[in-house]
Amino acid sequence: xxxxxxxxxxxxFSILEDMLDFPEEPDNKSSRNNPSRAYVRDAKAMAAxxxxxxxxxxxxxxxxxxxxxxxxEIKVQVEDNHLLVVSGERKRDKDKHDKDAAGVxxxxxxxxxxxxxxxxxxPENANLDKISALCQDGVLTVTVEKxxxxxxxxxxxxxxxxx
Numbered sequence: 001x002x003x004x005x006x007x008x009x010x011x012x013f014s015i016l017e018d019m020l021d022f023p024e025e026p027d028n029k030s031s032r033n034n035p036s037r038a039y040v041r042d043a044k045a046m047a048a049x050x051x052x053x054x055x056x057x058x059x060x061x062x063x064x065x066x067x068x069x070x071x072x073e074i075k076v077q078v079e080d081n082h083l084l085v086v087s088g089e090r091k092r093d094k095d096k097h098d099k100d101a102a103g104v105x106x107x108x109x110x111x112x113x114x115x116x117x118x119x120x121x122x123p124e125n126a127n128l129d130k131i132s133a134l135c136q137d138g139v140l141t142v143t144v145e146k147x148x149x150x151x152x153x154x155x156x157x158x159x160x161x162x163x
Contacts, residue, residue, distance in 0.1 A: 049086075049116045060144045062086070062120055067138035068111070076133045076142055082126065086140065087117040125149075 051064040064086055066074060074088045092113045122128070122144060130145035 049118045051086075051118050051120075053120065058146055060123070060126060060146070062118075062140075062142040062144070064118060064140045064142070065138065066116075066135060066140045069135075069138070071135040074133075074135060074140060076131075076140075078122070078128055078131065081128070082122040082124070084120040084122050084131075084142065084144070085117065086120075086142065087115070089115045 049064060051062060054061045054063070062084065066088075069088060069090050073090075074086065077085045077087075079085055090113050125147045127145045127147045131142065133140060133142045135141075
């Protein structure tokens with residue numbers, strides 16, 4: 001629903017439309033070019049994806065709840081060298097419900113569907129070459145090993161000779 005078609009041309013109504021997340025109408029794609037819409041959508045996706053971050057002596061572990069999502073539907077990426085991004089999309093099983101019986105309707109819908117995303121800033125000592133991800137029982141665990149601490153340089157004493 002584009003509020004501008006109803007005579008609401010104010011930027012305030014455009015922001016309200018973004019916050020309410022009305023679906024874009026297919027014939028009106030070119031007229032909607034509001035960068036805040038993507039920001040609002042990303043903010044919703046991030047807020048709806050709970051996560052824990054745990055630091056161990058040799059690694060960082062990111063634990064993200066992903067109930068009902070197949071491992072093949074989850075993306076784990078590293079962007080800009082130290083930004084871990086977990087994303088994907090949970091789709092509604094409408095085909096399953098449509099095949100069961102005609103006239104099926106939802107009486108309550110509380111399970112979240114749509115895009116999800118979380119971004120984590122990785123510390124400088126994260127080893128970007130040693131990252132693993134495991135999805136088990138609806139929980140994604142991403143383990144990022146730490147780089148070994150730099151060795152302290154030993155002082156070398158040079159004997160001073162008399163000429």
